[in-house]
Amino acid sequence: MSKTTDTPQGQVADAVKGNWVDTLAPAPLRPYLRLSRADRPIGTWLLLLPCWWGLFLASASTGRFGWHDAWIFTGCAIGAVLMRGAGCTWNDITDRDIDGAVARTRSRPIPSGQVSVRQALVWLVMQALLAFAILLTFNLNAILLGILSLVPVAVYPFAKRFTWWPQVFLGLAFNWGALLAWTAHTGTLGWPAVILYLSGIAWTLFYDTIYAHQDREDDALIGVRSTARLFGADTYRWMRRFLVATVSLMAVAVIPALVPGGNALAMALALGGAWAFGWHMAAQIRHLDIDDSEVCLRVFRSNRNAGLIPALFLAAAAAV
Incomplete structure (x- = not known):
């Protein structure tokens, strides 16, 4: 396993240049924040946005948005930061040998020697416990759903070892918030939330296939499976x-x-959000070059704006 990094001062190769972790965070905390991907915020957005979809769709369906919903909105944001950090920490613990063999990931804190596995485990538990404290402020059904979400989170890092579709498992984990936020608002899980969850999984397959094309060649050398390798030129x-x-x-x-x-206006706004979302995704396909890793990363990151589109439209639908 490599103990050196290709980037100066412990920076991670695919982090946003000049990010706050590398420039402002206290030096002792930087390896842990990098472990949580705080220097790469796109993943937090991709985890958070389905939560907001579920909350706003639920609010539009019931015609109410109160102070507790404002807390659900905020709690999901804080929880997304913490659970994305815990999930990435778990991913890096399980993938430490694979990461050391891939050019883009060998600069991550564990394979580069900045953080030990034991230290990473402690950091994981701290983040998970804080997230659990937030979860306890929701209703019982939402709490149970939150606990159940740990199953796909735990399984995902191993999926690329046994299936060509690990992006499905990522989708199961990353879009769970649509179920949880709907239930936190309504008190029960409904079919619209389940279907919205499936929509999010399809979106994850879309954006994470783009992301996986960055590592296609290295993944082939070490036997890691992905939809990028499976689809190839048919992507x-x-x-x-x-x-x-x-x-x-x-x-x-x-x-x-x-x-x-x-409410016809709410319906028009919500469906308009889905339509505009699709146009953004179509633009991504037009700009994508699967053989250019920099383009892949740039297009992948644009999914923050893509996911914000239906969130804003659904929020407007909830407000009318």
Whole structure:
């Protein structure tokens, strides 16, 4: 295992240049913040946005948004930071040998020797406990869903060892917030939330296939599986399929959630969000070059803005 890093001062190779962790955070904390991907905030957004989708769709369906919903909104944001950090820490612990063999990841804190496995485990537990404290402020069904979410989180790092579709397992973990936030608002899990969850999984397949193309060659050398390797040159066709699935499932989630309320403007706004979301995804396909890792990373990161589109439209639907 490599004990050196390709980037100066312990920086991670694919981190945002000039990020706050590398420039402002206290030096002793930097390896741990890098372990949590605080220097790469896109993943936190991708975990958070389905939570906001679920909350705003639930609010639009019930016609109410109160102080507790404002806390759900805020608690999901804090929880996304913590659980994304805990999940990434777990991922780096389980993948420490693989990361050391891949050019893009060998500069991460564990393979580069900045943090030991034991230190990483302690850091993982600290983040998880703080996230659990936030979860306890929600209703019982939401708490139970939050605990259940640990199953896909635990399994995901191992998926690339036994399936060509590890992105499905990432989708199961990353979009759980749609179920949890809906339930935190309504008290029970409903079919619109489940369908919205499936829409998020299709979106994850879309964006994480883009991300996986960065490591396609290294993954082939060490035997790691991914949809990027599975699809190869056929990636663009699969991306269009994921786009259609994402938008269609989101629309199917919106209709049963909002039809009972009879608010035509809310329905139009929510469906407009799904439509605009699809246009952003289509633009990503047009700009994507699967053989250029820098382009892949740039297009992947644009999914923060993509996911914000339906969140804003659903928020507007909840407000009318």
